[in-house]
Amino acid sequence: MNLLVVEDDAPLAELFVGIAEKRGLRASRAATIAEGRARIEAGDDIEILLTDMRLPDGSGIDLIEWTRKADPRIVILAITAFGSIEIAVRAVRQGAYDFLTKPVEPAVLGVALDRAMEARRLRGEVEALRGALATENALRGIIGKSRALADITSVVRRVADSPATVLVTGPSGSGKELVARALHEASRRKDAPFVAVNAAAIPETLLESELFGYKKGAFTDARQDKKGIFVEADGGTLFLDEIGDLPLVLQAKILRVLEEREVRPLGATRSAPVDVRVVAATNHDLRKAVKEGRFREDLFYRLAVIEIAIPPLRDRPEDILPLAEHFLGRAKARAGLSLQGFSGAAARVLMAYDWPGNVRELENAVERAVALAQDEWISPDDLPPTVQKPSTPDLFASAAERMMTLDEVDRAYVKHVLERFGGNKVRAAAALGINRRTIQRWLGEEE
Known part of the structure; x- marks a missing residue:
């Protein structure tokens, strides 16, 4: 394993390097925070960091905090002649694995290094297991290591065999159809058809006949019977993408199919039973659409028996x-x-x-x-x-162009940061360096 010693006292640093090498470590030195950061940024595969708390260009606490962000796998040992409980607590809170006080006995440092090596091995094993888990959980293209993806995969596995309808929400391009396919592939229906239809891509005049089919003679160009998409998906899964774009008239007919489990083609006198698991998806806020009268409330609750939300990338x-x-x-x-x-x-x-x-x-x-x-x-x-070179909107240029007041700029920036954190006021407040109540006050909300 590779150890980096950040210590400005050259003889002491050499002593630490010698002790480390006797434990089988490949040790190198840096005298300042800047040198230490440069070594880590250079990709020298540093696995253990031993750093002094008092360095020529700053505090070891700063180096610890930076290292935890740069590479959380690195095991950090903090060491100083100015040891105190307060410094020890700060170092550990910032991510140090252990804390030692000068003068350090070689045996004590040796034990600390042994423990650090074991911790690094365990972290490596955890990373390997996470990688294996990520591969195992890659159901039909659901690839990732985030907690959000793990939660989604867990829900998919738990509800795959349920007949309940599923509503998948998320921004465009986030992988809603992949989740729908994963639900299908993990279910007992996997050998039956998976049929996907984008409600927004089919003209409204054709959508009803595409969904439900028609009988010969139902209209001028109906020269023969045609199966609808619901019938094509019989026994399997029907994925209704962009469900939020369905006109209200068709929403009522979709609701009836879901409730009665049967479909009537255009021009038919009788309905036919269908066994279809419906997975719907949208990038719209359907709850807002319900309030505005653009989406049926009864259909929303019928679709959202199980709701899976995919966060933006x-x-x-x-x-x-x-x-x-x-x-x-x-x-x-x-x-x-x-x-x-x-x-x-x-x-x-x-x-x-x-x-x-x-x-x-x-x-x-x-x-x-x-x-x-x-x-x-x-x-x-x-x-x-x-x-x-991603372009970012210039909030201040826009504010100057619109002659916004400082109070309006403050509110706009707070709203921007709040959106960045998905509406989480606690996280947004932490990023802004203010408390949650201040955000509420700026947004005109009651506390």
């Missing part, structure tokens, strides 16, 4: 690289290429981008990179320009 950054690697593997196989993967710089660009188009935009970006790659490693230059 920006809210689950842990999923970006696993998804990118998945898309890379698929794209290079289709292209017959032997690309190695993403360079470190390209990976950082992917992680820094906000992905407004979500998973679909990421997939398109990776396919473009594979097509343009000139080396075995994908570089930032292979990625779309919008990903390399």
Whole structure:
């Protein structure tokens, strides 16, 4: 394992390095926080960090906090001649694994290093298990390591065999159809049809006949019987995408099918039973649509027996690289290429981008990179320009253009940060350095 010692006292640093090397560690030195950060950023695969608390260019607490964010796998040991309970507590709270006080006995440091090595091994095993779990949970393309994806996968497994309808919500491109397919593939219906229909893509005049079918002679061009999509999906799963765009008249007919489990084609005199598991999806706020009278309340509750919400990709950054690697593997196989993967710089660009188009935009970006790659490693230059240098709206330029007051700017910025944290006032307040009540006051809400 690799150890980095950050200590400005050269003889003491050499002593620490010698003790570490006797324990089988590959040890190196840095005298300042800047040098230590540079070594970690350089990708030297540092696994254990031993740092002094008093350094020429700042506090070891700052280095600990930065390291925890840069690479949480690194096990950190804090050491200082100015030891106190307060400093120890601060170091541990910021992420230090253990705390030692100078003068340190070689035997004591040796034991601490042994424990740190064991902790690093355990962290590695946990990471490996998480990776294996992520692979196991990749049901029909649900790829990722985030807690949100794990929760979604858990729900999918638990309700797969239930006849209850499912409503999948999330922004465009977030993978709603993948979740629907996962529900189908994990169920006893997996050998029956999975039929997907986008309600927004079919003209309103044709939608009823597509959904329910028609009998010969039902209208001028009905020269023969046609099965509707509900009948085509009989025994399997019907995925109704963009359900929020259905006109109210058709919403009533969909509700009747769900309640009676039978469908009547246009021009037919009798209904026929159907055994279909319906999974609906939308990127709209259906609760708001219900309040505004654009969506039937009874249909909403019939559809949302089980609701699965997919967060936007920006809210689950842990999923970006696993998804990118998945898309890379698929794209290079289709292209017959032997690309190695993403360079470190390209990976950082992917992680820094906000992905407004979500998973679909990421997939398109990776396919473009594979097509343009000139080396075995994908570089930032292979990625779309919008990903390399994302444009962000200038709040202050907009405020100046509109001649907003300072109070209006404050409120606009608070709302922007609140949206970034999904409406979570506690997290938004922490990011803004204020308390939750201040946010409520600025937004004009009652406490």
